Each structure stands twice: as C-alpha cells, then as structure tokens.
Amino acid sequence: MTRTARYKPPAFVQVDVDGLWAVRACYDRPVGDAFERDPVWEEGVPAFQRLFAQLGLAASFFVVGRDLEVAAKREAARALADAGHEIANHSWSHTIGITRLPARELFEEVARTHAAICNAGLPTPVGFRAPGYDVDERVHAALRRLGYRYDASMLPTRVAPLLRLADAWLARRWRPGRRQFGCLAHARAPRVPYFPQREAIHRRDPAPRTSGLLELPVATIGPWRLPLTASLVFALGADRVIERLRHDLYRRRPILFLLHGIDLVDCRQPIVFGGRRSPIAGFDRSADEKQRALESVLRFLLEHHDVVRADQWVARYIPPPEGSR
Numbered sequence: 001m002t003r004t005a006r007y008k009p010p011a012f013v014q015v016d017v018d019g020l021w022a023v024r025a026c027y028d029r030p031v032g033d034a035f036e037r038d039p040v041w042e043e044g045v046p047a048f049q050r051l052f053a054q055l056g057l058a059a060s061f062f063v064v065g066r067d068l069e070v071a072a073k074r075e076a077a078r079a080l081a082d083a084g085h086e087i088a089n090h091s092w093s094h095t096i097g098i099t100r101l102p103a104r105e106l107f108e109e110v111a112r113t114h115a116a117i118c119n120a121g122l123p124t125p126v127g128f129r130a131p132g133y134d135v136d137e138r139v140h141a142a143l144r145r146l147g148y149r150y151d152a153s154m155l156p157t158r159v160a161p162l163l164r165l166a167d168a169w170l171a172r173r174w175r176p177g178r179r180q181f182g183c184l185a186h187a188r189a190p191r192v193p194y195f196p197q198r199e200a201i202h203r204r205d206p207a208p209r210t211s212g213l214l215e216l217p218v219a220t221i222g223p224w225r226l227p228l229t230a231s232l233v234f235a236l237g238a239d240r241v242i243e244r245l246r247h248d249l250y251r252r253r254p255i256l257f258l259l260h261g262i263d264l265v266d267c268r269q270p271i272v273f274g275g276r277r278s279p280i281a282g283f284d285r286s287a288d289e290k291q292r293a294l295e296s297v298l299r300f301l302l303e304h305h306d307v308v309r310a311d312q313w314v315a316r317y318i319p320p321p322e323g324s325r
C-alpha cells in the first residue's frame with residue numbers, strides 16, 4: 001500500500017441513546033419504571049461500546065439530556081467518551097415535534113442538554129439530532145447560537161408519509177402535530193453533507209462560508225431512499241443492505257449509519273409492544289442475533305469507508321463559521 005491509497009468516503013456510525021422510557025413514550029406505551037431501570041443504558045450502551053472496541057471504530061452517541069440526571073447513566077456516558085466516542089445532543093426530553101414548540105421552549109430543548117453534557121465533565125458537544133428527525137430553520141438557529149458545527153436531523157427519504165402512517169398505527173392514534181420523519185420537502189434534500197440555506201434548510205446554501213453549520217443527512221438507500229438504520233438491516237437482512245451499499249460505492253458518498261441504543265438490547269421478552277410478534281423488525285430478537293447482523297454491515301463500512309467521528313471530520317475539513325475564533 002502506498003500513501004496515495006484510494007480515497008475512501010467517510011462513514012459516520014451514530015447511536016441515538018433513546019432510553020426505553022423514550023421509546024415507550026414514542027409509541028404511547030406506559031413508561032413504567034423504565035427511566036430509572038433502563039436496559040438501553042444498562043445493556044445496549046455497554047454492548048455497543050464492546051462491539052465498537054472489538055471493531056476498532058469511533059462512533060457518536062446522541063444522548064437525551066434528562067437521562068444525564070441519573071448518576072449511572074452519566075457514568076456510562078463518561079465511559080463512552082473515555083473510550084474515544086463523541087457525545088452529542090439529542091434534545092432534553094425527546095419530545096417528538098420540537099418544531100411546534102414556542103421559541104423559548106425549543107431553545108431550551110437544545111440548551112439544557114448542552115449544559116447537562118458540559119456539567120457532566122464531558123467535552124462540549126458540537127452535533128445535534130432532533131427526536132423524530134423533526135428539524136426546521138428555528139432548530140438550526142438555536143444550534144448556531146450555541147456554536148454547534150453540525151446537525152444530523154435531516155432524513156431525505158421518500159417514504160416519510162408511510163413511516164408516519166406506520167407510526168400512527170403503532171401508537172393507535174393519528175397525531176398530525178407530531179411531524180415525525182420530517183416534512184415532504186425534506187425528501188429532496190441532498191444526500192451528502194451540505195451547508196443548508198437559512199430560510200430553506202433542505203436546500204444547499206450558495207454562499208456556504210457564511211453558514212457555519214453543516215447538515216449531515218442520515219444515509220438512505222435504493223430508489224425509495226429507505227433510511228439506513230438498524231431497523232432496515234433487521235427487516236431486509238444484512239446481506240441485502242450490503243449488496244445495495246456495494247452497488248452505491250461508485251458514487252463515493254459519505255454514509256451516516258443510524259443505530260439506536262435498543263438495537264443491542266435483548267428483546268425476546270417484549271419490552272415495548274405486548275404480544276409475541278413485534279410489529280417493528282428487531283423488537284422481538286435476541287441481542288446476539290441483532291449484533292451479528294449489525295456487525296456485518298459495520299465490517300463492510302470499515303472495509304470501504306473511512307469510519308470517523310462526525311465532530312472530528314467536521315473540525316478537520318470544514319472551516320469554522322465567519323466571525324468565530
């Protein structure tokens with residue numbers, strides 16, 4: 001191998017640490033004692049840490065601020081940072097529909113978690129993902145105000161209306177105010193990192209140096225732009241997902257692979273939905289089975305991409321916003 005080895009596009013491996021309480025709340029299921037006794041933090045997070053250590057990759061964990069009020073969860077977040085992972089912001093309360101909140105409450109959703117991460121002695125976060133991919137110009141304004149370098153809430157999928165329908169069916173209720181999976185225009189957003197326009201964040205800014213904040217969209221595959229998440233891997237099978245990624249390699253696109261803390265929690269006993277069969281792929285499988293599927297996809301990414309932490313990639317390649325130090 002020479003130093004001029006073939007260019008490998010970056011791949012960002014990111015985990016949204018939605019606690020079991022947050023997952024249950026998403027589907028309108030009773031939360032119970034899942035905030036204090038949370039298998040996502042107790043099993044899922046350490047399992048991801050072990051898997052990433054074994055594979056030798058650095059990832060980004062998006063934490064919900066409220067969780068950092070629990071000492072054991074704070075410790076787990078510190079262990080992730082000590083192991084070389086990025087800790088990023090996933091809102092304070094994981095409310096789905098933050099873009100419907102009044103300005104002050106919306107800002108608090110971002111700012112409180114920012115403060116909680118800093119107060120826990122963790123590095124200052126520079127990345128954010130909105131719960132339910134619900135992002136707009138106001139969210140970006142809040143992020144710029146706090147000096148964030150990137151947002152990763154954009155989901156440029158063509159199946160958002162279908163995902164919303166499925167979600168309503170699972171929650172057994174239609175809630176037009178939830179705005180999950182982004183608005184229709186987001187389906188046309190770029191599929192690669194871009195500087196968004198301030199007034200239309202799904203469009204590229206023609207004068208990027210003035211923006212400062214980079215958008216890192218969640219990767220999508222195939223003509224329907226299916227979101228590249230663990231649920232997709234569990235639903236289609238790792239082989240089919242890898243086949244599609246291999247097919248797209250010639251495009252040399254950066255990839256953001258989105259995982260969730262619950263993806264490595266043993267779900268053979270139903271912990272979100274009652275009943276034997278889960279309506280969501282993966283919600284009825286063992287942790288081992290899910291880990292095997294995710295590991296194949298991660299190994300593929302490690303072979304063909306430069307797997308990097310998003311904050312470090314942004315710091316390396318993107319000039320800081322004008323007017324900042």
Ligand SMILES: [Zn+2]
Pocket residue numbers: 016018090094130131132
């Ligand atoms: Zn979430």
